[in-house]
Amino acid sequence: MIIINNLLPVCVLLVLGFFLKRFELTDGHFLKIADKLIYYVFFPLLLFWKIGASNTGVATDLKYCVAVILAVLLIYLISTGFIYFGGVTTFQAGSFSQSCYRFNSYIGMAVLMNAHGGEGVRLFSLLIGFTIPVINVLSVSTLIWFSSGQYTPRAKSVYIFKALVSNPLILACMAGILYAHSIGRFPLFLTNSFKLAAYTALPLALLSIGGSLTFKGLKKYFGLALKASAFKLFMLPLAGYFLFNLMHVTGLPFRVGMIFLTLPTSPAIYILSSQLNSDTELATAAIVLSTVLSFISLSLVLCL
Numbered sequence: 001m002i003i004i005n006n007l008l009p010v011c012v013l014l015v016l017g018f019f020l021k022r023f024e025l026t027d028g029h030f031l032k033i034a035d036k037l038i039y040y041v042f043f044p045l046l047l048f049w050k051i052g053a054s055n056t057g058v059a060t061d062l063k064y065c066v067a068v069i070l071a072v073l074l075i076y077l078i079s080t081g082f083i084y085f086g087g088v089t090t091f092q093a094g095s096f097s098q099s100c101y102r103f104n105s106y107i108g109m110a111v112l113m114n115a116h117g118g119e120g121v122r123l124f125s126l127l128i129g130f131t132i133p134v135i136n137v138l139s140v141s142t143l144i145w146f147s148s149g150q151y152t153p154r155a156k157s158v159y160i161f162k163a164l165v166s167n168p169l170i171l172a173c174m175a176g177i178l179y180a181h182s183i184g185r186f187p188l189f190l191t192n193s194f195k196l197a198a199y200t201a202l203p204l205a206l207l208s209i210g211g212s213l214t215f216k217g218l219k220k221y222f223g224l225a226l227k228a229s230a231f232k233l234f235m236l237p238l239a240g241y242f243l244f245n246l247m248h249v250t251g252l253p254f255r256v257g258m259i260f261l262t263l264p265t266s267p268a269i270y271i272l273s274s275q276l277n278s279d280t281e282l283a284t285a286a287i288v289l290s291t292v293l294s295f296i297s298l299s300l301v302l303c304l
Contacts, residue, residue, distance in 0.1 A: 003299045009110075009114060013110075015210060017211040018211060038208065044169060045201070054180050064127070064256075065130040068127060069130065071243050075101050076101055079231050080142070088224070094139075094278035096227075098272065099225070099282075101138070102135055105266070106201075108259060123253055127256070133164055136164055209291070241258065255301075
């Protein structure tokens with residue numbers, strides 16, 4: 001019942017999005033506009049609301065966030081070693097690396113809203129605020145490192161800086177933290193407005209993800225995509241579980257953290273791979289395969 005009640009609704013909307021696109025009730029233009037609305041408007045509003053409405057501060061949640069960041073860094077180092085010694089080409093390296101640790105925040109938010117309500121969403125929002133800057137630096141740095149000297153050191157620094165300061169999710173989380181420390185509550189009309197925005201953001205995001213899934217090219221890149229999925233859905237949760245126990249993270253932060261670590265890789269890896277000349281076909285294959293396999297990893301975590 002836990003899986004049916006909390007995970008199946010997410011799966012239903014993803015499948016619906018896939019068939020809406022297949023039967024041409026949505027198209028690429030609609031999905032592109034929807035992605036922009038979600039990324040720049042609705043999802044930042046949701047993050048700002050959930051973090052800003054908390055008057056408990058973030059000090060008690062830092063340990064849980066640190067454990068997740070350490071797990072991501074550990075898998076980043078191991079996967080980078082695999083790139084050098086596992087037969088991953090320079091052209092594939094950036095896409096493969098991102099597939100091992102980037103996360104789909106939309107699916108995570110939807111699962112947590114079903115499974116753990118407002119407090120689970122708040123903890124997840126804080127975690128996003130702390131991990132996205134780290135993950136962006138790792139992703140962009142790796143893509144540029146394997147770009148065969150196309151970027152000067154100054155250009156690399158400027159690109160990474162722009163990726164951080166222009167990210168609406170990071171800005172929303174930072175604004176939410178400042179608001180929580182200074183005020184900590186919203187008037188009822190604003191709470192209701194944010195709530196309606198949240199009701200728009202997650203269903204639209206899931207439909208968009210489902211519509212963008214394509215199995216073209218999966219056969220060609222299946223082996224490498226499966227290895228990336230193993231890093232993302234098996235080794236990363238395993239590293240997180242070990243660190244949570246080592247740092248005595250328990251209760252709801254533990255459960256939220258484990259759900260975070262078992263999420264599929266982010267569709268954003270395709271965009272970044274395209275911008276910085278890495279293998280977009282591998283990125284697409286990794287997105288599709290990790291999304292499908294994540295329902296196994298998420299089911300195990302929800303049951304545990």
